Amino acid sequence: MSPPTCGDYTIAWICALPVEVAAAKAILDEIHQSLLQPSTDPNAYIYGTISASTSISHLASTFRAIQFVLMVGIGGGVPSRTDDIQLGDVVISKSTGKYSGVIQYDHGKTVQGGCFEQTGMLNHPPQSLLTRIAHLQADQMAKKDNGILTIIQDVIKRNPDMNESFIPPGQDTDSLFRSSYQHIDNDKENKCVKCDKQQLVHRHPRNSRTPHIHYGLIASGDQMMEDSETRDRLTQQLGILYFKMEAVGLMNQLPTLVIRGISNYCNSHKHKDWQRYVALTVAVYTKLLLSLVPVRDTNLGLPSSNKVEIEKLKQLITMQDRPRRVAITGLEEVRKTQMDQYKESSIFWIPCTSHAMIEQAYLNITQTLALHDIKPAESEQGYILFTTQNRKLAMNLIPFDIVLIPDVD
8 A cells, every 4th residue: 555645644633742743642542653744734734544733724735635723632621500610521512502623712892791702703614523422422321331441441451651651540630729819839749739628519429430521611821820710700601621831723714623631720729730631531532533533535534526516617717708706506515615625725704604704714814825905906817616515505606606516425
């Protein structure tokens, strides 16, 4: 079998910390040799397979068959009366109400009454992954054992060097202090030995060490959240389960799901004892999820019967007197957005599910291109490409130049 090329990789797994990379690498079933990448792509990659970050724009240009992105890492969870969140648990971004699963809590405005109102909108996680998450959630509810601990033990057995540093810490190191009580010593490595244990929040012990999986809203900002009172105020307003720092603008460039492990409680009492084990836990959950995702053909992700429609689309947009507007219509997950796989095409996708999302998409485009003092475009080479599941809408927008993508059998 010939070695993989950049066009063979279909999933991007993004980590920010070295401990997250180490855990992700450990759960790969096979690690591949490094590939040459363009000088314009500054990212560092590890290549591999699972059987069954600087910038996503660089990643997408190097790996043109990428279907979705997983932002996997560790950070701060938000315990509350309604959510029994403990260290070692995992949080999955999930749409809640008007939010898409991830919210920029420092990108909005404060309205009457001191409430936060988001002014931008982020893409929703890919539906194909949400469907598999629902299946995994249902299976775990029925079995009451998600299998994570078994896989962790297997990974450590296969990687003896991880035996000491990636094993689960003792439950006595999982300490949740009252929000009003601050850490009394600036030395974070003392692990709260001087803190008043009378200020600990009483929680009912769990029957097993199996990590719990939570689904809901993840908050992102430019600064690390270490103020428990601010944490609680935002959580009460928005229903947040987790705080992270990575740039959320990446989510509007490719379909993205955020998967995070809880290694602290977003307060001044945080320490590093849980980081390695939590990084491995969240990597194992991600592997479980990917085991449910079917492998797609990297040749446009379409069966051969659909290549006729793609060829028709290519002809429409490359002819001399080509139309300035073209529509692609088809059911969900039939790969309507695959025209950006062609190297001769440069496409910016603008999700039009709301005015806020449209504005955010245009803002992301200007930032990507480093554009200033924007003026109306005057190019003779540009065209507008619509994709929609609604055939009637396509006909209203563009009566003639429509490409219908049939459902995948």
